[in-house]
Amino acid sequence: MDVFADDPNFCSACGTILPLDNSSLLKCIKCGQKSDLAKMNLPAKTTRIYFNTPAKTKTAAQEEAAHATVSDGPIADKKCRKCEHQGLTYMTLQLRSADEGQTVIYTCPNCGSKEVENS
Structure with a gap:
């Protein structure tokens, strides 16, 4: 069968x-x-x-709109190194192996600069 x-x-x-x-x-x-x-x-x-x-390429207007909404997400009590703004939004990712710490990406809602911290 x-x-x-x-x-x-x-x-x-x-x-x-x-x-x-x-x-x-x-x-x-x-x-x-x-x-x-x-x-x-x-x-x-x-x-x-x-x-x-593959993602479609973004226009300049779409890039500006993306920076306008960077304040979405949790806020950490941390100061921006670029513009001194207090209160950065953040997200965490597990980019390295499981036995190592997570990666925290901070974004300034004021100027849009990003900071990466491996914890």
Whole structure:
């Protein structure tokens, strides 16, 4: 009994995941079984999802609007090194390995300058 007979993602003989390509004939990398996509009972429509598509470039007006809203987020009692403004917004990220501390990025709501602190 071919459990994977109608699924184009798996080899019908051994169940190994088949490599994705644009050809109508797929060959299993483990057992060599060849599957013809035209003979399978596939849905009429397939959907492809793309992840991590490149972002569109921002215009100067969009960049200014982004700086106008930098005050969103929690505020730390810290002074800006550039303009001496008291009260910087911040966010934390885990950019290094899990056994090391987090990275804190401070943003001045007044001038938009950024400071990075590895804690």
